[in-house]
Amino acid sequence: MIDSLEYNSERIDLIIPEYGRxxxxxxxxxxxxxxxxxxxxxxxxxxxxxxxxxxxxRDVADFQHKLWDQLFIMSEFKLDVDSPFPKPExxxxxxxxxxLNYPQNYPKYRFYGNNIKKMIDIAVSWDQGELKDKxxxxxxxxxxxxxxxxxxxxxxxxxxFDHIFELSxxxxxxxxxxxxxxxxxxxxxxxxxxxxxxxxxxxKSYRNYKRK
Numbered sequence: 001m002i003d004s005l006e007y008n009s010e011r012i013d014l015i016i017p018e019y020g021r022x023x024x025x026x027x028x029x030x031x032x033x034x035x036x037x038x039x040x041x042x043x044x045x046x047x048x049x050x051x052x053x054x055x056x057x058r059d060v061a062d063f064q065h066k067l068w069d070q071l072f073i074m075s076e077f078k079l080d081v082d083s084p085f086p087k088p089e090x091x092x093x094x095x096x097x098x099x100l101n102y103p104q105n106y107p108k109y110r111f112y113g114n115n116i117k118k119m120i121d122i123a124v125s126w127d128q129g130e131l132k133d134k135x136x137x138x139x140x141x142x143x144x145x146x147x148x149x150x151x152x153x154x155x156x157x158x159x160x161f162d163h164i165f166e167l168s169x170x171x172x173x174x175x176x177x178x179x180x181x182x183x184x185x186x187x188x189x190x191x192x193x194x195x196x197x198x199x200x201x202x203x204k205s206y207r208n209y210k211r212k
Contacts, residue, residue: 015074019050026075036080043081046071109163110142111150117167124171136172137179140164143188154184 014024024048030042050067057063065085072079077090119139126132144160160181161174 015076016070019053019070019074023050024074027071027079030081031075031078035154036082039079040081042081043071043079089097110165112146112163112167116143116146120164120168124168129131136164136174136180140174143186144181144184145190148184148187 011021014021016024020207026042026046026049027043030039030046033039033042047067050070051062051064054063055073068083068085069088072083072088073093116139119135119142122138123132123135126135140160143164144155144157147155149162157180161178162172164172
């Protein structure tokens with residue numbers, strides 16, 4: 001009896017492991033069946049079993065299409081049955097996807113991130129007016145907050161003004177006569193509040209509790 005035991009490591013690898021070996025055996029049996037009418041019935045039965053694994057999607061048209069595609073894939077495209085959907089092309093599935101082009105941006109001031117540069121470019125493209133001035137002020141404040149995240153001490157507004165001037169290619173010029181940015185201490189407090197969890201309702205906080 002021990003000699004007849006069969007380990008998965010000695011078996012053929014499953015094409016779609018999620019369906020298990022029994023489903024794969026059913027597919028192989030359908031492929032070997034010589035009667036096309038019986039093959040069609042067997043294929044429909046297999047699709048029904050596969051659909052039972054996801055009963056909430058069983059009757060959805062797109063999901064049915066997916067099941068039939070997977071059935072052909074598990075048969076290594078050898079199954080000859082009448083499918084309600086076009087049979088997938090083996091060459092198309094085996095084709096390697098195109099390489100994704102990841103953005104290769106290496107900003108000089110990495111602590112600002114790439115989005116700041118995009119925001120500055122958008123602000124430059126706007127017409128002069130109150131709305132543009134407010135946007136620039138918001139961007140400058142956000143830059144200051146990012147700078148403080150990198151260097152949690154303090155930063156002079158002139159440093160932020162110089163950086164936004166440089167990042168905008170000299171198209172946004174702020175100086176000490178401009179509206180002052182939010183104080184560094186206030187920005188640090190705002191950042192700390194964002195990441196500090198408040199105690200849930202109904203639960204007491206014992207952080208400041210003193211034993212009597």
